[in-house]
Amino acid sequence: MRNFLSLKDIPVRDLKKILVDAKKRKRLRKQLNNLEADKGAPLKGKLLIQMFEKSSLRTRLSFYLAIKQLGGSTLTLRPDELHLSKGGESIQDTAKILSNFGNAFMLRTDSDEKLKEFGKYLSIPIINGLSPSSHPTQILSDIFTVEEIKNKPISSLNITWIGDSNNVLNSLIAASIKFSFKLSIGCPSKYKPSKKVINYIKSNNSKISIFHDPKKAAKGADVIFSDKVISMNDKVNKLKKLKQFKKFKINKKLMSYAKKDCIFLHCLPRGKEVEENVFLSRQSKVWQQALNRVHVQKSILLYCFGKLR
Ligand code: CP
Numbered sequence: 001m002r003n004f005l006s007l008k009d010i011p012v013r014d015l016k017k018i019l020v021d022a023k024k025r026k027r028l029r030k031q032l033n034n035l036e037a038d039k040g041a042p043l044k045g046k047l048l049i050q051m052f053e054k055s056s057l058r059t060r061l062s063f064y065l066a067i068k069q070l071g072g073s074t075l076t077l078r079p080d081e082l083h084l085s086k087g088g089e090s091i092q093d094t095a096k097i098l099s100n101f102g103n104a105f106m107l108r109t110d111s112d113e114k115l116k117e118f119g120k121y122l123s124i125p126i127i128n129g130l131s132p133s134s135h136p137t138q139i140l141s142d143i144f145t146v147e148e149i150k151n152k153p154i155s156s157l158n159i160t161w162i163g164d165s166n167n168v169l170n171s172l173i174a175a176s177i178k179f180s181f182k183l184s185i186g187c188p189s190k191y192k193p194s195k196k197v198i199n200y201i202k203s204n205n206s207k208i209s210i211f212h213d214p215k216k217a218a219k220g221a222d223v224i225f226s227d228k229v230i231s232m233n234d235k236v237n238k239l240k241k242l243k244q245f246k247k248f249k250i251n252k253k254l255m256s257y258a259k260k261d262c263i264f265l266h267c268l269p270r271g272k273e274v275e276e277n278v279f280l281s282r283q284s285k286v287w288q289q290a291l292n293r294v295h296v297q298k299s300i301l302l303y304c305f306g307k308l309r
């Protein structure tokens with residue numbers, strides 16, 4: 001059994017194995033309906049318990065379909081219906097019950113500490129479905145999408161991020177270090193990655209550059225990523241922050257600094273960081289990106305269950 005908490009902690013060999021498996025599974029189930037199981041139903045009889053302490057559409061649906069397509073089932077707990085936190089039940093006792101009733105636990109939370117605590121007490125795998133510090137399942141799936149569309153290893157591509165220094169960017173940074181791809185980050189100087197993240201970048205001999213001019217970050221890009229300026233539970237003066245990001249809005253002009261065949265990706269949901277004529281353009285691959293989460297989630301689950309082929 002293995003946890004999937006952060007890309008930093010997972011050997012790149014294993015991350016690549018997950019991507020290879022996802023590609024094979026996606027190809028093999030082309031003729032199947034959403035709820036039909038893959039041949040062999042490798043997680044038959046297994047229960048994935050999910051809990052979202054923050055909103056979710058894509059992660060919720062993709063894990064639901066992922067476990068179903070592997071032959072298992074899922075149950076989504078509502079945090080306000082548990083005794084945990086308000087009712088005073090401990091993480092330790094909750095984890096014991098989850099481990100006795102279920103086979104894996106996916107948690108979206110506002111506390112990295114909570115993920116760690118659950119990891120300590122669970123005897124079933126735990127998956128990070130987004131935390132303040134990272135969104136690992138999203139970025140692994142995005143690497144899958146980039147390689148699927150570009151038909152090249154991500155290590156040979158110029159990847160750009162224009163936007164806030166948030167959880168999704170942190171995972172992209174970890175991926176850049178693991179997969180060794182060039183990453184140009186464009187953000188206002190006030191919103192550069194935290195000291196801890198900058199130290200991680202520096203101590204890993206990375207191919208990462210940070211620009212405070214979005215045009216410089218976009219120059220020569222094969223892929224431009226973005227995300228909302230205001231993340232869930234971001235405790236900032238929203239209007240002020242949005243204003244500070246005005247120059248970083250992704251529009252046709254900014255896209256023109258990238259390569260001609262540059263694609264636009266966004267984990268969704270979107271805010272005002274991208275103009276509609278980019279978001280809905282042929283360069284935008286956001287719907288394919290979202291759907292690929294199902295395929296990659298499946299191979300992440302198999303990795304956690306020690307069942308990757
Ligand atoms: N991209 C993503 O994680 O979407 P949801 O918040 O809808 O799950």
Ligand code: NVA
Pocket residue numbers: 130166167168227228230231232267268269
């Ligand atoms: N950075 C965003 C990602 C949402 C999927 C957030 O944390 O709200």
